[in-house]
Amino acid sequence: MVPIPRRGVDYRGKIVLAPMVRSGELPSRLLALKYGADLVWGPETVDRAIIGTTRRYNEATQTVEWFRVASHGQKEPPPDAKENIIYATHPEKEKSRLIFQIGTSDPDRALQAARLVAADVAGIDVNAGCPKPFSTSGGMGAALLRTPDKLCAILETLVKNITPEFEIGISVKIRILETPAETEALVRRLVATGITGLTVHCRTTPMRPRERAIRGQLRMVADICHEAGVACLMNGDVESRDQGLKLAQEYGADGAMIAVSAEKNPSCFRAEADGGLAPWEEVVKEYVKTAMDVENRFGNTKYLLAQMVPGKAGLHQPLTQSKNYTAVCQMLGHEEFMEQAQEADVRRGLDKPPVKQSKKNKSNATALAAGGQTGQARVKTQQKKALSERVANSAQPEMELKPIISV
Ligand SMILES: Cc1cc2nc3c(=O)[nH]c(=O)nc-3n(C[C@H](O)[C@H](O)[C@H](O)COP(=O)(O)O)c2cc1C
Structure with a gap:
C-alpha cells in the first residue's frame, strides 16, 4: 500500500466516478457522490477551452462557473451574445472530492489552464488515454502515450507549479500498451514525475469499449506505482462498489474507477450492504x-x-x-x-420557441464562409477558435467524438 499522500486526496480504498465527456457534467457528479462515490472526475476539458474563460459564483445555484461569451469573431461580443459555460462545480458539495481532467499536449498551456481551476478542485488529472482522432490529432489523449517526453514534461510542470501553490496532487490517466514491457517502461517514467496518482484503463488504445478489459498487466502497474509512493486506480469493466473493491484487492490496486455503469445508474456506487443498485x-x-x-x-x-x-x-x-x-x-x-x-x-428561455439566429451573426457566418472579407489569416483564427469552443461545448461521449479539430 502507498503511504498517505502529504498533499492532495487519498486514493486508497476509493471507488470513483470516471472522467466522461458529456456524461460527467455537474449533476451526474453530484448524483454519483450522493450514492457514495468517493471521488469524482470531471469531463476532459481541453486547455484551450478553459483558457480565456471568466470565473464567477452563481448565487442562485451555489455553483462556480467558468464561462465565455461567444463573440462570433468580433472584438466586442454583440449584445445578444450567448454565454457558454465551459465548466461548473458545486464547491460545497464536491470541492474536496472533485478532480479536474485536462486535455493537453503542451506543458505551458496545461499550466495556464490548471491555474484557472486549481483553487476550486481537489486534484488535476491529465488525460493520456482518449483514443479519438479529435484528441490524438492535436497530440492530446492517447497520443501522449507515444510521446512520453512530452507527457512527462506536462506532469512535471504541473507538479512543480500547481502542487506547492495550491496544495493539490497531480495525476494521470493512461491505457495499457501492447506489451507489459512497454507499459512498464512508460509507468516507470510517469511515477518519477512527482504525481500522486495514476489510473490505468485496462484496454489498449485500439480496443473498442465493448471489448473486455485485460487485467494481466494491472498488478505490475500497481507494484511500480507503489514502489514510487504513487496510488494506482484500476479502470475497465468495473460495475459496482463491491466488485471494484474486490478487484482492487485481487490485483493490488488502491481503488477502482467506474464509467459506463455509472453513466447508466450512478447508484452503482452504493454498497450492497447499504441497499446496492437503486431502481x-x-x-x-x-x-x-x-x-x-x-x-x-x-x-x-x-x-x-x-x-x-x-x-x-x-x-x-x-x-x-x-x-x-x-x-x-x-x-x-x-x-x-x-x-x-x-x-x-x-x-433558461425554454418556455418559448427557439430564437432564430440574429441577422448580425448570420452575416458573420457568411463572411466566414466566404473567407475573403476579413482576410484569410483572420478567418483561420476565427475558425480555429470556433472549433475549439465546439470541442468544449459539444461535449460528445468519448466513443462518438468526431475529428472536428485540426489545430
Ligand atoms: C461517455 C464517455 C465519455 C468519456 N470521456 C472521457 C474523458 O473525458 N476522459 C477520459 O480520460 N476518459 C473518458 N472516457 C473513458 C472512461 O473514463 C473509461 O476509461 C472507460 O469508459 C472505461 O471504463 P468502463 O469500462 O467503466 O466504462 C469516456 C467514456 C465514456 C463512456
Whole structure:
C-alpha cells in the first residue's frame, strides 16, 4: 500500500466516478457522490477551452462557473451574445472530492489552464488515454502515450507549479500498451514525475469499449506505482462498489474507477450492504431534480436521461422530442417538480420557441464562409477558435467524438 499522500486526496480504498465527456457534467457528479462515490472526475476539458474563460459564483445555484461569451469573431461580443459555460462545480458539495481532467499536449498551456481551476478542485488529472482522432490529432489523449517526453514534461510542470501553490496532487490517466514491457517502461517514467496518482484503463488504445478489459498487466502497474509512493486506480469493466473493491484487492490496486455503469445508474456506487443498485425510476427522479437545482443545460440533461432510462420503458422517443424540463417532468410523472420545472424553463428561455439566429451573426457566418472579407489569416483564427469552443461545448461521449479539430 502507498503511504498517505502529504498533499492532495487519498486514493486508497476509493471507488470513483470516471472522467466522461458529456456524461460527467455537474449533476451526474453530484448524483454519483450522493450514492457514495468517493471521488469524482470531471469531463476532459481541453486547455484551450478553459483558457480565456471568466470565473464567477452563481448565487442562485451555489455553483462556480467558468464561462465565455461567444463573440462570433468580433472584438466586442454583440449584445445578444450567448454565454457558454465551459465548466461548473458545486464547491460545497464536491470541492474536496472533485478532480479536474485536462486535455493537453503542451506543458505551458496545461499550466495556464490548471491555474484557472486549481483553487476550486481537489486534484488535476491529465488525460493520456482518449483514443479519438479529435484528441490524438492535436497530440492530446492517447497520443501522449507515444510521446512520453512530452507527457512527462506536462506532469512535471504541473507538479512543480500547481502542487506547492495550491496544495493539490497531480495525476494521470493512461491505457495499457501492447506489451507489459512497454507499459512498464512508460509507468516507470510517469511515477518519477512527482504525481500522486495514476489510473490505468485496462484496454489498449485500439480496443473498442465493448471489448473486455485485460487485467494481466494491472498488478505490475500497481507494484511500480507503489514502489514510487504513487496510488494506482484500476479502470475497465468495473460495475459496482463491491466488485471494484474486490478487484482492487485481487490485483493490488488502491481503488477502482467506474464509467459506463455509472453513466447508466450512478447508484452503482452504493454498497450492497447499504441497499446496492437503486431502481432506475428513483435514480432518474433524483437526476432530474439535481439537474434543475444546478440549472444544467437541458440538452445535456436529456442526453443523460436517455442513458439512464432503459429502452424497454418506451420513453426514448418522447424524451428525444421533449423541449424543456416541464415536458420531461410531465412525461416521467414527476408532478411534485412541476413548479420548479416551469421556473427553470422560464429562466433558461425554454418556455418559448427557439430564437432564430440574429441577422448580425448570420452575416458573420457568411463572411466566414466566404473567407475573403476579413482576410484569410483572420478567418483561420476565427475558425480555429470556433472549433475549439465546439470541442468544449459539444461535449460528445468519448466513443462518438468526431475529428472536428485540426489545430
Ligand atoms: C461517455 C464517455 C465519455 C468519456 N470521456 C472521457 C474523458 O473525458 N476522459 C477520459 O480520460 N476518459 C473518458 N472516457 C473513458 C472512461 O473514463 C473509461 O476509461 C472507460 O469508459 C472505461 O471504463 P468502463 O469500462 O467503466 O466504462 C469516456 C467514456 C465514456 C463512456
